Amino acid sequence: MxxxxxxxxxxxxxxxxxxxxxxxxxxxxxxxxxxxxxxxxxxxxxxxxxxxxxxxxxxxxxxxxxxxxxxxxxxxxxxxxxxxRGRKKVPVPHEPILETAAPNIEMPEESMIRAELREELDRLLDTLPEHYRLAMVLRYTGQLSHDEIAELTGMNVSQVNNALYRAKCSLRGKIKAKEGMRYEFPIAVDNGKSSAR
The missing domain is CATH 1.10.1740.10 (RNA polymerase sigma factor, region 2, helix turn helix motif)
Incomplete structure (x- = not known):
């Protein structure tokens, strides 16, 4: 349907x-x-x-x-x-956030590791400057285009591209520094490329 x-x-x-x-x-x-x-x-x-x-x-x-x-x-x-609402950035209690996704059969260990990685990514995302975090959230949670993000935030498309690139680089650096290894995220972080523009 x-x-x-x-x-x-x-x-x-x-x-x-x-x-x-x-x-x-x-x-x-x-x-x-x-x-x-x-x-x-x-x-x-x-x-x-x-x-x-x-x-x-x-x-x-x-x-x-x-x-x-x-x-x-x-x-x-x-x-x-x-x-x-005048909300300032506040610490987020990192509970699992409901996300709709296609059913996926995986082993319990894989599911637990994936959940832990998602929580860690959410914690790291929370450390980004607000305009980087906002661009990332609008792009990957809201699934908005770069043009739509620019319209919403008052940035131009070039600034949106830059904010997303810098946010991904920052996240990648924080993960490398924290764990000494590289994770693959559900969002396209590798090589600084987003999956859609």
Missing amino acids: EIPDDRIIVDAVLAGDKQAYAGIVDRYKNKLYGLFRKMGLGEADAQDLTQETLFKAYRKLDSQRTEQSFSAWMHTIALNLFRD
Whole structure:
């Protein structure tokens, strides 16, 4: 079954099918929650802000411009709410973050190692300067393009590319210094290349 794109769902909601918004909620709730967690919010605050973002987007749906990426618009609302809360970077309790992924059969040891590496990467990500961390989270958690990240953050595309490159280099250096060995991350870090631009 083909999943309708954001614009089809938005048009349906604006035409009076309020139940169609459930498709937007399903599509964005984990992305937004992951964004807020990686930006330093605890579990309860991330859940609250996710709900607030989805609710505000619903209320302002008719103001979303069709020429603008819906995903970028949704993330703009999320970042504005995050900033309005006046939250400073706070230590994140590194619990496993829910991520939707294709089922994968692996040995328990492999699963445990993967979870530990993910937690370590999250801790290291938390040590990056905020603009590097924000670019990384928007790119790899929000799955936004470099152009969309530039629009959201006020950086130009070149600055986004630079922030992502420097963030990856910094993470790679921190891991080498910490463990003396190189891990492969779920995000494309090797050779400083991102998987999509």
